[in-house]
Amino acid sequence: MDRFAHRRGKLVPLPSDALVPERDINSSPILEARHLGIEFGGLKAVDDFNLTIGRTEIAGLIGPNGAGKTTVFNLLTKVYQPTKGTVLIDGIDTHGMNTVQVSKIGVARTFQNIRLFSNLTVEENVKLGMHNQIKYGMFSGILRAPNYWKEEKRAHEKAMELLQIFDMENLANHKAGSLPYGAQRRLEIVRALGTNPGLLLLDEPAAGMNPSETAELMENILKIRDTFKIAIMLIEHDMNLVMGICEGICVLNFGKVIAKGSPEDIQSNPVVIEAYLGKKKEG
Amino acid sequence: MKKFNLKKTTKVDFATYLGVIVTFIVLFVMQNGGMLSYSMSGMLVPICCFIVMAVSLNLTVGILGELSLGHAGFVSVGAFSGIIASQSLIGVIESASLRLAIALVAGAIFAAIAGVLVGIPVLRLRGDYLAIVTLAFGEIIKDLINCLLVGIDSKGLHVLFNAKGLLTVEDLHLEEGGRVIIKGAQGATGIQTISTFTAGFILIMITLVVVLNLTRSRSGRAIMALRDNRIAAESVGINVTKYKLMAFVTSAALAGAAGALYGLNFSAVISSTFNFNISIEILLMVVFGGLGNIWGSVIAAAVIRLLPELLREFNDYRMLFYAIILILVMIATNNPTFKNMLGKLIPKKKGAEIDG
Ligand SMILES: Nc1ncnc2c1ncn2[C@@H]1O[C@H](COP(=O)(O)OP(=O)(O)O)[C@@H](O)[C@H]1O
Ligand SMILES: [Mg+2]
Numbered sequence: 001m002d003r004f005a006h007r008r009g010k011l012v013p014l015p016s017d018a019l020v021p022e023r024d025i026n027s028s029p030i031l032e033a034r035h036l037g038i039e040f041g042g043l044k045a046v047d048d049f050n051l052t053i054g055r056t057e058i059a060g061l062i063g064p065n066g067a068g069k070t071t072v073f074n075l076l077t078k079v080y081q082p083t084k085g086t087v088l089i090d091g092i093d094t095h096g097m098n099t100v101q102v103s104k105i106g107v108a109r110t111f112q113n114i115r116l117f118s119n120l121t122v123e124e125n126v127k128l129g130m131h132n133q134i135k136y137g138m139f140s141g142i143l144r145a146p147n148y149w150k151e152e153k154r155a156h157e158k159a160m161e162l163l164q165i166f167d168m169e170n171l172a173n174h175k176a177g178s179l180p181y182g183a184q185r186r187l188e189i190v191r192a193l194g195t196n197p198g199l200l201l202l203d204e205p206a207a208g209m210n211p212s213e214t215a216e217l218m219e220n221i222l223k224i225r226d227t228f229k230i231a232i233m234l235i236e237h238d239m240n241l242v243m244g245i246c247e248g249i250c251v252l253n254f255g256k257v258i259a260k261g262s263p264e265d266i267q268s269n270p271v272v273i274e275a276y277l278g279k280k281k282e283g
Numbered sequence: 284m285k286k287f288n289l290k291k292t293t294k295v296d297f298a299t300y301l302g303v304i305v306t307f308i309v310l311f312v313m314q315n316g317g318m319l320s321y322s323m324s325g326m327l328v329p330i331c332c333f334i335v336m337a338v339s340l341n342l343t344v345g346i347l348g349e350l351s352l353g354h355a356g357f358v359s360v361g362a363f364s365g366i367i368a369s370q371s372l373i374g375v376i377e378s379a380s381l382r383l384a385i386a387l388v389a390g391a392i393f394a395a396i397a398g399v400l401v402g403i404p405v406l407r408l409r410g411d412y413l414a415i416v417t418l419a420f421g422e423i424i425k426d427l428i429n430c431l432l433v434g435i436d437s438k439g440l441h442v443l444f445n446a447k448g449l450l451t452v453e454d455l456h457l458e459e460g461g462r463v464i465i466k467g468a469q470g471a472t473g474i475q476t477i478s479t480f481t482a483g484f485i486l487i488m489i490t491l492v493v494v495l496n497l498t499r500s501r502s503g504r505a506i507m508a509l510r511d512n513r514i515a516a517e518s519v520g521i522n523v524t525k526y527k528l529m530a531f532v533t534s535a536a537l538a539g540a541a542g543a544l545y546g547l548n549f550s551a552v553i554s555s556t557f558n559f560n561i562s563i564e565i566l567l568m569v570v571f572g573g574l575g576n577i578w579g580s581v582i583a584a585a586v587i588r589l590l591p592e593l594l595r596e597f598n599d600y601r602m603l604f605y606a607i608i609l610i611l612v613m614i615a616t617n618n619p620t621f622k623n624m625l626g627k628l629i630p631k632k633k634g635a636e637i638d639g
Binding site: 077079098099100103104108109111115116117118119120124127128129131132134136137138140141142143144148151152173191192194195 | 290291492493496497499500501502503504505507508510511512514515516517518519520521522523529575
């Protein structure tokens with residue numbers, strides 16, 4: 001995991017005390033979650049969740065199964081409306097927004113249980129990610145007006161360019177549902193990138209991948225961050241991946257943040273070791 | 284590098300258009316040469332109408348993935364508004380083809396309005412409410428049209444809503460020389476039958492262009508994305524209600540145009556012509572042709588409409604045969620073993636496999 005050390009930024013405090021990588025200190029954070037919480041029939045699935053993510057940071061969200069990690073993603077993307085707290089995306093208060101509106105202000109995600117448009121082709125999936133970037137309406141589409149051809153051509157080129165990140169251009173005309181598992185996970189990332197996000201949320205991107213696929217994924221996550229200059233927050237159980245590429249890590253247990261900090265801090269934090277890493281080793 | 288290698292979907296669309304055009308030319312020539320039986324000739328326009336109904340319903344059921352059980356309701360709205368439009372323009376517009384075109388547009392517009400009225404409240408809900416609401420819509424439209432009294436004279440259109448059943452045509456107070464267009468439960472009578480096979484062909488082509496081009500465009504992709512995974516569609520910023528409504532209303536409008544063409548093919552039409560059985564028959568065509576498969580709907584519509592006719596020789600048993608054939612086709616098209624056998628008959632292209 002040391003391989004990546006030189007590519008990880010050092011965490012420094014913002015005036016608000018939140019930690020962000022040094023290079024992001026002079027730009028406003030992409031995400032600020034304050035006192036975020038949700039209850040499901042009395043169960044506090046997420047409680048008093050505070051997190052700030054720098055504009056080009058790779059952040060990790062870890063914790064045992066059922067800790068509330070996916071729920072945090074669902075709160076940030078408004079799949080669930082939080083019962084408490086605020087989420088600022090790029091400084092914009094997302095109070096009252098829905099999933100579609102949050103997507104339009106730059107939050108994209110992948111899903112723990114893959115959710116592709118499985119009867120559509122790989123290229124169509126990516127173009128659907130680009131839906132709000134493609135500018136022509138229903139009638140231009142039906143009549144195949146000049147802007148249909150122009151925009152579809154541009155969309156095709158952009159889609160191919162995005163697929164190239166994962167070397168998937170040759171799969172463009174395959175049905176998404178027919179791809180092997182790993183390729184489906186990669187396609188979800190490409191589709192999310194199609195929305196031109198400022199913050200990319202990856203829910204267990206390496207799940208089901210073999211070690212060499214995971215290593216490749218780590219390189220590609222770094223490449224995505226460096227090329228698009230965006231923030232990435234990922235949930236992952238693969239500690240090599242998390243410790244290797246994440247700059248700031250947030251540990252969740254029973255819906256509460258139990259630790260935050262750099263990979264080094266987290267690895268040596270006794271609370272974390274007890275709650276998470278220790279258990280993991282036994283299992 | 285593969286620039287001239289047309290996409291598979293483009294090829295399929297092209298073949299669909301070509302098939303329809305060739306079939307039309309052949310039948311047109313046969314009809315004009317007197318080679319078609321009287322009953323066959325009479326079936327051409329209705330078959331065109333049913334093809335349009337099936338393709339349009341496929342947009343809702345196969346492409347959007349929502350079940351509709353009241354497609355005949357939209358057909359009915361289109362039929363009666365088309366009849367009113369055409370009948371009231373007699374003497375105003377001489378050209379029958381122009382009147383027919385206006386009637387089809389009127390049918391499409393009124394059916395689209397009905398589609399918006401049904402769709403807006405229902406499509407906002409999550410869950411399978413559309414089936415039950417469209418079912419009710421189909422029945423309600425029938426009753427509404429049964430209460431309608433419409434006539435025309437030099438002062439314009441006279442419309443009465445005979446909710447209590449106490450009114451008669453006399454209450455329209457038409458001038459001397461005025462014409463009654465719709466007589467309540469007796470339906471529309473004295474219709475000038477201006478529908479033609481050529482108009483049916485043109486309507487099929489327009490329907491195919493609308494549905495096929497839509498599915499290959501940004502909006503159509505969004506509609507199919509909703510079908511495949513609504514949560515993922517929302518996560519990439521697709522407005523669920525907007526695209527559901529777009530598919531549903533387009534589907535209703537096309538059904539309305541088909542209804543107008545159907546209505547203007549007969550001298551008298553009653554509202555129960557477009558009953559629940561017709562909705563189910565259209566749905567059957569979509570299911571047989573394959574969900575989302577447009578050329579499948581075209582063929583299924585033609586076959587299902589022709590079957591009873593072709594089985595006429597068996598007279599009393601023909602409905603029995605009809606049912607048996609339908610059941611066999613259903614088993615065959617949905618049976619995985621059978622599908623596998625079919626799949627093996629068609630050689631796989633090299634390079635179709637993906638290495639993991
Ligand atoms: N829609 C829901 N209704 C009720 N409980 C839920 C819902 N979504 C999540 N939970 C509960 O919230 C807790 C956290 O779940 P989750 O966020 O999926 O955990 P993980 O950290 O493994 O991603 C679990 O106890 C789960 O059962
Ligand atoms: Mg989870």
